[in-house]
Amino acid sequence: MLVDKLLVNIFLVFVPLLVYSALSDHRHMKHAPLLMGGVLGVSSVLCITFAYIWYGLYWDLRYVPLILSVLYFGPKAGLLNITVMVLVRIYVGPESIQVGLLSMILCYLGPFLVRKRFMQIKGMFLRVGINMLMSIWASMVMLIILLIHSWANGKLDKDEIELIKIIFGFGVIQFLSVGASSFWMEFSLEREEMRRKIRQAERINTLGELAASMAHEVRNPLTVIKGFLQMVQSGLEGKNRRYIALALAEVDRAERIISDYLNLSRPKIGKTELMDLSGMVQQIVLLLKPMATKQGVRLYTELRNEIYVHTDRNQLLQALVHVTRNAIEAAEDGGRVYITLAIQEEKACLNIRDNGKGMSQEHLERVGTLFFSTKEVGTGLGTAVSFRIIEAMDGSIRYESEPGVGTEVTILLPLAQESLLAAEG
Ligand code: ADP
Numbered sequence: 001m002l003v004d005k006l007l008v009n010i011f012l013v014f015v016p017l018l019v020y021s022a023l024s025d026h027r028h029m030k031h032a033p034l035l036m037g038g039v040l041g042v043s044s045v046l047c048i049t050f051a052y053i054w055y056g057l058y059w060d061l062r063y064v065p066l067i068l069s070v071l072y073f074g075p076k077a078g079l080l081n082i083t084v085m086v087l088v089r090i091y092v093g094p095e096s097i098q099v100g101l102l103s104m105i106l107c108y109l110g111p112f113l114v115r116k117r118f119m120q121i122k123g124m125f126l127r128v129g130i131n132m133l134m135s136i137w138a139s140m141v142m143l144i145i146l147l148i149h150s151w152a153n154g155k156l157d158k159d160e161i162e163l164i165k166i167i168f169g170f171g172v173i174q175f176l177s178v179g180a181s182s183f184w185m186e187f188s189l190e191r192e193e194m195r196r197k198i199r200q201a202e203r204i205n206t207l208g209e210l211a212a213s214m215a216h217e218v219r220n221p222l223t224v225i226k227g228f229l230q231m232v233q234s235g236l237e238g239k240n241r242r243y244i245a246l247a248l249a250e251v252d253r254a255e256r257i258i259s260d261y262l263n264l265s266r267p268k269i270g271k272t273e274l275m276d277l278s279g280m281v282q283q284i285v286l287l288l289k290p291m292a293t294k295q296g297v298r299l300y301t302e303l304r305n306e307i308y309v310h311t312d313r314n315q316l317l318q319a320l321v322h323v324t325r326n327a328i329e330a331a332e333d334g335g336r337v338y339i340t341l342a343i344q345e346e347k348a349c350l351n352i353r354d355n356g357k358g359m360s361q362e363h364l365e366r367v368g369t370l371f372f373s374t375k376e377v378g379t380g381l382g383t384a385v386s387f388r389i390i391e392a393m394d395g396s397i398r399y400e401s402e403p404g405v406g407t408e409v410t411i412l413l414p415l416a417q418e419s420l421l422a423a424e425g
């Protein structure tokens with residue numbers, strides 16, 4: 001009989017997980033605590049209904065859904081679960097009801113207290129471990145309450161020792177059930193997360209294509225506006241001239257954003273040529289010096305001559321300008337940006353280091369993804385474009401950073417082949 005009931009209980013514990021998997025195909029279940037609290041509550045209640053009654057106590061797996069509901073769906077879900085349980089427990093009968101109610105409340109409190117920490121944990125095994133720990137807590141609660149109960153009634157005889165053994169055995173079953181079901185939950189969550197990422201990637205793809213076609217159309221009128229503004233500017237003096245200069249700067253900015261968008265959807269490596277990287281770095285310094293000076297940031301270079309690469313000059317320039325501009329923007333007034341060029345692992349190695357505000361681990365993981373920006377007027381395109389360009393060149397780009405200390409970007413590019421160098425003389 002015990003085995004029958006236990007199997008029914010195990011089945012009942014897994015039903016809500018199946019419901020979760022089925023429903024999460026259609027909606028984001030993490031945001032449906034009441035629904036899941038209700039479903040898990042019903043599961044707990046059915047566990048009580050199919051409990052094995054022994055020594056006047058109910059033996060069932062009702063705490064497994066309770067632990068899952070609090071940890072995965074929050075205190076509200078847990079509260080709903082426990083309310084349903086208490087009502088049904090009262091309805092079932094008065095037999096050792098105080099013991100039942102007290103242990104339910106204490107078993108709710110355990111997961112409730114660790115929930116905040118639980119949410120911050122990333123590792124799947126650790127999360128399952130915490131679930132299992134909570135089942136040990138539930139077993140301990142039962143044991144302690146039982147001991148106090150017997151002690152108050154003045155009897156702790158041979159029967160009680162037997163009972164403690166049973167609680168221990170039952171605890172092991174509960175422990176394993178919680179382990180298995182939380183593993184299941186973790187897999188479901190991971191699957192859900194993956195689906196979400198795929199959906200987002202699809203959205204970005206469509207958006208990218210749309211943006212690219214629009215960018216293409218907007219570019220021509222901008223070129224015309226720019227041309228006429230320049231013409232008008234040359235004949236103006238004073239305030240009006242300054243206004244036109246401002247308008248021109250904004251047109252430039254718009255053009256830059258547009259070419260970033262175009263690059264994003266298809267960074268094409270066009271005409272390739274042999275070039276000395278140190279020359280390119282000097283060009284970047286020349287380009288960005290005015291901006292750096294305005295921000296009170298100094299640029300330092302440490303270059304080695306004759307490191308040749310064979311690639312698209314404009315694309316590479318664009319990628320490096322983005323990375324260096326970010327470094328300058330991150331460095332506050334009085335900050336420094338170092339650009340060094342060397343050979344590493346038989347590759348051209350460009351290192352751009354700043355002593356700016358740095359990035360947190362979370363930001364570090366997101367850098368290079370589309371539209372990630374922490375700046376007020378940022379587009380979140382720069383690093384995404386740079387990553388794509390460098391990757392299209394068979395190179396690699398790596399970010400290391402520490403908040404408050406600074407950021408170091410390492411770009412590795414394949415060196416130009418000897419035969420090409422020889423041909424160029
Ligand atoms: P944007 O510059 O428009 O914000 P980017 O794609 O160029 O977009 O950069 C994305 C984000 O990455 C920035 O908003 C910033 O938070 C972070 N970042 C990039 N480079 C650095 C750096 N050198 N130091 C600190 N944060 C950086």
Ligand code: MG
Binds near residue numbers: 325326382383
């Ligand atoms: Mg940027």
